[in-house]
Amino acid sequence: MLKPRTFFYAALTLAAALTLSSCAGGSPATEATTAPSADSAAVFNTDDVTFAQMMIPHHEQAVEMSDDLLAKDGVDQSVIDLATEIKAAQEPEITQLKDWLSAWGEDEDSMSGMPGMGSGSDGLMSDDDMMALEDASGTDATKLFLEQMIVHHEGAIAMAQLELDAGENADAQAMAAGIVTSQTAEIAVMADLLATL
Numbered sequence: 001m002l003k004p005r006t007f008f009y010a011a012l013t014l015a016a017a018l019t020l021s022s023c024a025g026g027s028p029a030t031e032a033t034t035a036p037s038a039d040s041a042a043v044f045n046t047d048d049v050t051f052a053q054m055m056i057p058h059h060e061q062a063v064e065m066s067d068d069l070l071a072k073d074g075v076d077q078s079v080i081d082l083a084t085e086i087k088a089a090q091e092p093e094i095t096q097l098k099d100w101l102s103a104w105g106e107d108e109d110s111m112s113g114m115p116g117m118g119s120g121s122d123g124l125m126s127d128d129d130m131m132a133l134e135d136a137s138g139t140d141a142t143k144l145f146l147e148q149m150i151v152h153h154e155g156a157i158a159m160a161q162l163e164l165d166a167g168e169n170a171d172a173q174a175m176a177a178g179i180v181t182s183q184t185a186e187i188a189v190m191a192d193l194l195a196t197l
Contacts, residue, residue, distance in 0.1 A: 047166040074138035123155015
């Protein structure tokens with residue numbers, strides 16, 4: 001009985017230590033500001049801005065793809081569940097990304113883009129891709145959604161990795177890390193579901 005409790009307290013102590021060490025290890029730019037909320041808003045660079053500007057339409061398209069699938073009949077319940085989870089994860093992130101841009105005094109739209117944006121490596125679906133998903137039904141729609149969303153997620157992961165490599169805003173980097181983790185896991189789930197069709 002003592003071992004699980006000991007493990008719990010050890011994990012709790014480790015978590016507290018990591019939290020304190022991350023708070024203590026700020027850069028000179030973040031240490032100059034006293035309020036933690038001001039830190040996250042004040043420290044950003046052009047890569048953070050570009051990440052937010054590019055991830056908003058990317059997430060919006062994933063939500064649209066999920067909505068298209070959820071409006072259909074004859075779709076496997078596990079894929080319905082996945083589309084619902086994707087919407088639930090990405091809609092609040094869209095709001096957060098817009099809030100950051102507002103706090104940074106930046107517009108939501110930018111023509112500058114990230115390296116690779118619009119070249120196919122971003123995972124965005126074309127209008128024809130979106131129309132094909134909208135027109136498909138049943139198993140065909142299920143398969144097309146999974147295939148398209150795998151490509152879409154791969155693009156989001158690449159964009160998030162650019163943020164992790166070059167961004168400065170801690171909150172944006174935390175979101176990027178979460179995108180890499182969650183969407184990598186979802187790709188594995190989608191690949192497994194595709195194999196059953």
